[in-house]
Amino acid sequence: MKYFLLFIACLLFGSSVISQNLKPTDKLALLKGTVTNFKGKPLGKEIIMFYNEKTKALVKVNTDANGKFEALIPVGGVYALKYKTFTADVDYTKMEIPNDKEATYEVGIKIEPPKDFVLENVYFDTGKSSLKPNSFKALNDLVEILKIKNTMVVEIQGHTDNVGKDEDNMKLSQDRADEVRKYLVSKGIETARVTSKGYGPTMPVADNTDDKGKAKNRRTSLKVIKE
Numbered sequence: 001m002k003y004f005l006l007f008i009a010c011l012l013f014g015s016s017v018i019s020q021n022l023k024p025t026d027k028l029a030l031l032k033g034t035v036t037n038f039k040g041k042p043l044g045k046e047i048i049m050f051y052n053e054k055t056k057a058l059v060k061v062n063t064d065a066n067g068k069f070e071a072l073i074p075v076g077g078v079y080a081l082k083y084k085t086f087t088a089d090v091d092y093t094k095m096e097i098p099n100d101k102e103a104t105y106e107v108g109i110k111i112e113p114p115k116d117f118v119l120e121n122v123y124f125d126t127g128k129s130s131l132k133p134n135s136f137k138a139l140n141d142l143v144e145i146l147k148i149k150n151t152m153v154v155e156i157q158g159h160t161d162n163v164g165k166d167e168d169n170m171k172l173s174q175d176r177a178d179e180v181r182k183y184l185v186s187k188g189i190e191t192a193r194v195t196s197k198g199y200g201p202t203m204p205v206a207d208n209t210d211d212k213g214k215a216k217n218r219r220t221s222l223k224v225i226k227e
Contacts, residue, residue, distance in 0.1 A: 021070070022071075022072055023102075024072070024101075024102045024103055024104055025072075025101075025102065026075075026101045026102065027074060027075060028072040028073065028074060028075065029072070029074075029075050029097050029100070029103045029104065029105060030070065030071075030072060030073075030103070030104045030105070031050070031069075031070065031071045031072075031073055031104075031105050031107055032068075032069075032070050032104065032105070032106050032107070033048065033061075033063075033069045033070070033071075033106070033108070034066075034067050034068050034069075034107070034108055034109070035048065035063045035067045035068075035069070035109045035111065036067055036108075036109075037111065037112055037113070038110055038112055041067075042063075042065075042067030042068075043063060043111065043113065044063050044067055045062060045063060045148045045149045045150075046062070046063045046083070046084075046111075046113070047060060047061075047062055047083070047084035047144075047145070047148065048060070048061050048062075048063065048069060048082070048083060048084075048109065049061075049082040049083075049084065049089065050071070050079040050080070050081060050082075050095075051079060051080045052077045052078070052079050052080075053080060054077060054078070055074075055077060059072075059079075062148060073097050074097070075097050075098065075099050076097065076098070076099035077096070078094055078096045078097075079094065079095055079096075079097060080093075080094050081093050081094065081095055083109075083111055084141075084144075084145065085113065085117065085145075086117050086119065086142050086145055086222055087117075087119050087121065087138040087139070087141045087142050088120060088138075088141070092109075114224075115224045116222070116223050116224075118219050118220070118221045119138060119139075119142065119180070119219075119220045119222055120138065121135065121138040122135045122138050122139065122180065124176055124179075129175035129176045129178070130179070131179055131180070131183065136183075139180065139183050139184065139187075140187070142184065142222070143187040143188070143189060146184065146193070146194075147188065147189070151227065152224060152226065153192075153194075153195075153224075153226040154193065154194055154222050154223065154225060155194075155195045155196070155197060155222070155223045155225055156177045156180045156181050156184075156194060156195070156197075156220065156221075156222060157177060157196075157197055157198075157199055157203075157220065157221045157222070157223060158172070158173030158174060158175075158177035158180075158197070158198040158199065158200075159198075159199050159200070159201075159203055159217060159218065159219050159220070159221065160172055160173050160200050160201050160218055161204075161208050161213075161214035161217040161218050162201040162204070162208045162217075163208075163214065166200060166201065169200040169201050170198055170199075170200035171198070172198070173198030173199055173200045174196070174198025175198070176198070176220060177197055177220065178196045178198075180196065180220055181195070181196040195225070201217065204217045205217060205219070
């Protein structure tokens, strides 16, 4: 899955666009951003992060209904700009915040959020539908996104390779999709917003003739039904 972003920043000094609520200081720059898709549609309820790899400082903001956000960022550092998707933080680019006083940056971000997404780091016991504990972090990230995007309706999809009987694989994939759905509901996601379906070996994404291909086909994925 590929993600796309166009990043534009310009530095303004003493500009009238400074927020009435947030103001830059000697130590904090003000970032005023807009997030849209490539057709220019504002994207609300997106999570944008600025991470300083040196100091480990993390600034996380949510866009409003118009795709806008504001944040105060410590000056004098290089930040990785990240976008949070369903179960991962996607690195896009880096930006430097110079050690300038009372500076304001305008940031334009263009992204195309995925409609179909493989849920990486979601694991089950071999041949069973029980979730392994190391799946919980990824699923908790998904819960966070679904709570922010509180009108989104999704389908959890279970897939297998072609080893074994088709009917067994269909049942296993359905049970695994059901288990993920059950976990999301247990964390507060409304039942009407999450459906689950097992597709067994019917939708391979790789060749089933070798172990590497089979491993790719054994997956749990998410499809956005309604945004």
